[in-house]
Amino acid sequence: MxxxxxxxxxKNNPANIYVRLIDGRKVDVKTKTNFIxxxxxxxxxxxxxKNLKNAEFKNLDFELQELKTKxxxxxxxxxxxxxxxxxxxxxxxxxxxxIVPTSLxxxxxxxxxxxxxxxxxxxxxxxxxxxxxxxxxEKEYKKKYLVKDINIKFKNEFENYNLTNGYSKNTIANNLxxxxxxxxxAKKRGLTISNELEEIRTTERKAISVYxxxxxxxxxxxxxxxxxxxxxxxDWLLISCYTGQRISDFMRFKKEMVIxxxxxxxxxxxxxxxxxKMVLPLHPKVTAILKKRNGNFPKKTTxxxxxxxxxxxxxxxxxxxxxxxxxxxPDTNRKVFxxxxxxxxxxxxxxxxxxxxxxYGTIPTSLLISATGHSTEKMFLTYIGKxxxxxxxxxxxxx
Numbered sequence: 160m161x162x163x164x165x166x167x168x169x170k171n172n173p174a175n176i177y178v179r180l181i182d183g184r185k186v187d188v189k190t191k192t193n194f195i196x197x198x199x200x201x202x203x204x205x206x207x208x209k210n211l212k213n214a215e216f217k218n219l220d221f222e223l224q225e226l227k228t229k230x231x232x233x234x235x236x237x238x239x240x241x242x243x244x245x246x247x248x249x250x251x252x253x254x255x256x257x258i259v260p261t262s263l264x265x266x267x268x269x270x271x272x273x274x275x276x277x278x279x280x281x282x283x284x285x286x287x288x289x290x291x292x293x294x295x296x297e298k299e300y301k302k303k304y305l306v307k308d309i310n311i312k313f314k315n316e317f318e319n320y321n322l323t324n325g326y327s328k329n330t331i332a333n334n335l336x337x338x339x340x341x342x343x344x345a346k347k348r349g350l351t352i353s354n355e356l357e358e359i360r361t362t363e364r365k366a367i368s369v370y371x372x373x374x375x376x377x378x379x380x381x382x383x384x385x386x387x388x389x390x391x392x393x394d395w396l397l398i399s400c401y402t403g404q405r406i407s408d409f410m411r412f413k414k415e416m417v418i419x420x421x422x423x424x425x426x427x428x429x430x431x432x433x434x435x436k437m438v439l440p441l442h443p444k445v446t447a448i449l450k451k452r453n454g455n456f457p458k459k460t461t462x463x464x465x466x467x468x469x470x471x472x473x474x475x476x477x478x479x480x481x482x483x484x485x486x487x488x489p490d491t492n493r494k495v496f497x498x499x500x501x502x503x504x505x506x507x508x509x510x511x512x513x514x515x516x517x518x519y520g521t522i523p524t525s526l527l528i529s530a531t532g533h534s535t536e537k538m539f540l541t542y543i544g545k546x547x548x549x550x551x552x553x554x555x556x557x558x
Contacts, residue, residue: 178227262305
């Protein structure tokens with residue numbers, strides 16, 4: 160049976176009167192009421208004003224007892240709802256009711272709306288992908304998940320669905336990270352989350368690092384092509400491999416971004432994904448490309464077309480060694496991991512990975528990180544596939 164208590168939490172005058180709703184171990188929530196009192200006039204033992212002969216205090220006591228009755232009735236009539244801090248606040252401010260949804264899908268929408276000015280378009284797309292997958296899972300399992308339902312049982316159901324439908328372990332792990340992040344945000348907004356949330360962990364497959372070596376880049380550079388759009392794609396590929404930037408950044412490079420400082424050519428820009436302002440020295444291979452183009456960068460192209468063109472260029476350059484990697488199956492829209500000729504695995508991202516991998520160990524890691532824009536050294540080393548054992552062996556070379 161639920162009980163209601165009134166209390167004050169300070170000796171300062173005036174003090175807010177708090178209400179606490181308790182129902183065994185399942186409910187224990189507390190919030191401020193709209194009433195105040197001088198602490199010296201409050202009886203903690205009786206949970207009411209001391210001097211009930213005073214008309215003002217007598218009226219306050221009446222309102223508190225009336226509040227208790229209303230709150231108990233409201234509680235008993237809403238036992239099917241999630242009783243938490245936000246629920247109790249909504250009792251005092253009905254106009255705010257339902258602002259914070261308790262269902263997982265609805266909370267995704269709430270989160271996106273609340274943080275629409277704080278997160279990037281790329282993050283919005285990532286979150287919506289997970290949300291749409293959850294909608295499909297709810298439909299298949301014929302159930303509706305609440306935020307508080309995200310526990311080990313949910314993790315198992317989520318993994319089973321994904322594995323059955325051909326998703327990789329890395330995709331599952333990334334999806335679960337998004338869901339956990341959303342749930343932690345919900346907790347800050349007063350919702351109850353599962354005690355098992357932090358126990359939700361997954362094993363990720365080590366990233367397969369496919370990159371172009373310096374020898375392969377030289378083959379691409381020396382290739383005689385004769386087709387303008389392929390030559391432009393080849394030059395963009397080389398630029399990406401010697402600047403270490405994402406396609407969303409390097410494909411925006413233009414002549415006006417290049418400056419000269421102390422005799423060195425630099426390029427200034429802001430990374431689209433992170434918003435970081437970048438100043439990079441241009442590698443001689445890049446300045447050579449600009450020189451042959453009268454200081455201009457190659458003609459821009461779309462991401463899909465660029466990905467097609469660089470595969471053609473790499474095949475013509477003889478980048479045909481068999482390597483293990485993942486390639487998207489158009490029929491299932493899932494990656495299939497097996498051995499492919501290397502040119503088949505070349506995408507726009509290979510430039511960034513090639514830069515980081517090729518120059519690791521020859522350029523100080525801190526400088527590489529400043530060039531790629533990774534937030535931490537751990538993220539950078541994971542990106543290029545370096546384990547703690549790899550680092551230990553490299554350190555051993557100095558002994």
